[in-house]
Amino acid sequence: xxxxxxxxxxxxxxxxxxxxxxxxxxxxxxxxxxxxxxxxxxxxxxxxxxxxxxxxxxxxxxxxxxxxxxxxxxxxxxxxxxxxxxxxxxxxxxxxxxxxxxxxxxxxxxxxxxxxxxxxxxxxxxxxxxxxxxxxxxxxxxxxxxxxxxxxxxxxxxxxxxxxxxxxxxxxxxxxxxxxxxxxxxxxxxxxxxxxxxxxxxxxxxxxxxxxxxxxxxxxxxxxxxxxxxxxxxxxxxxxxxxxxxxxxxxxxxxxxxxxxxxxxxxxxxxxxxx
Numbered sequence: 050x051x052x053x054x055x056x057x058x059x060x061x062x063x064x065x066x067x068x069x070x071x072x073x074x075x076x077x078x079x080x081x082x083x084x085x086x087x088x089x090x091x092x093x094x095x096x097x098x099x100x101x102x103x104x105x106x107x108x109x110x111x112x113x114x115x116x117x118x119x120x121x122x123x124x125x126x127x128x129x130x131x132x133x134x135x136x137x138x139x140x141x142x143x144x145x146x147x148x149x150x151x152x153x154x155x156x157x158x159x160x161x162x163x164x165x166x167x168x169x170x171x172x173x174x175x176x177x178x179x180x181x182x183x184x185x186x187x188x189x190x191x192x193x194x195x196x197x198x199x200x201x202x203x204x205x206x207x208x209x210x211x212x213x214x215x216x217x218x219x220x221x222x223x224x225x226x227x228x229x230x231x232x233x234x235x236x237x238x239x240x241x242x243x244x245x246x247x248x249x250x251x252x253x254x255x256x257x258x259x260x261x262x263x264x265x266x267x268x269x270x271x272x273x274x275x276x277x278x279x280x281x282x283x284x285x286x287x288x289x290x291x292x293x294x295x296x297x298x299x300x301x302x303x304x305x306x307x308x309x310x311x312x313x314x315x316x317x318x319x320x321x322x323x324x
């Protein structure tokens with residue numbers, strides 16, 4: 050694990066998506082503790098956040114909040130960390146009661162930095178969509194299956210008849226891909242996980258590819274296919290159109306206190322301690 054020194058005084062960008070009273074209380078405490086450690090805070094969702102030049106982004110909430118914060122951190126090329134106020138907290142490592150310790154260690158340059166693989170989708174017009182969890186190709190009409198042809202690094206692989214296909218990163222392997230039957234993958238690995246959604250075949254199984262693989266998905270039906278990245282609508286593909294999915298060029302960097310290793314996170318998320 051490597052470490053990253055944060056100059057003080059520095060600016061911390063915060064991402065808060067919930068206005069509950071308990072969330073507001075934690076945000077107020079966080080702001081006060083940040084100031085006592087020499088940090089300024091700014092709303093990372095504000096229009097002038099770029100002028101503030103935050104040195105780190107902090108998501109205060111659940112995994113959805115941290116995912117939004119991670120997108121902003123990736124955009125500004127700074128690290129991200131999450132304060133957990135959600136019910137699962139697979140990605141959010143810091144509990145509210147140890148925020149002060151986290152800030153003290155941040156000021157001292159004593160937080161580790163973990164680089165996590167991202168994913169990118171090239172659309173028919175050449176534009177790029179960037180994700181942290183997954184790229185999802187799904188049917189537009191709910192009552193119809195779609196046919197999607199898959200090429201792996203230029204070689205035909207197969208054609209799926211399914212509700213859709215998911216390409217997930219290891220970090221996103223516990224999200225939509227998992228609910229569709231995909232594997233849980235250690236985020237220290239760099240792989241692409243392709244998982245079919247409700248395939249019309251008993252032989253269709255998730256497939257794991259090397260990070261330098263280019264996956265081309267072509268609509269092989271007259272029915273439209275919608276491409277979403279991390280749950281955000283991207284483009285709609287017509288018959289014959291393709292999207293190419295690859296590993297992202299630049300990873301997203303997560304700050305860590307070293308207290309949330311992968312096996313522990315999985316046990317906590319899936320309740321394995323009580324199994």
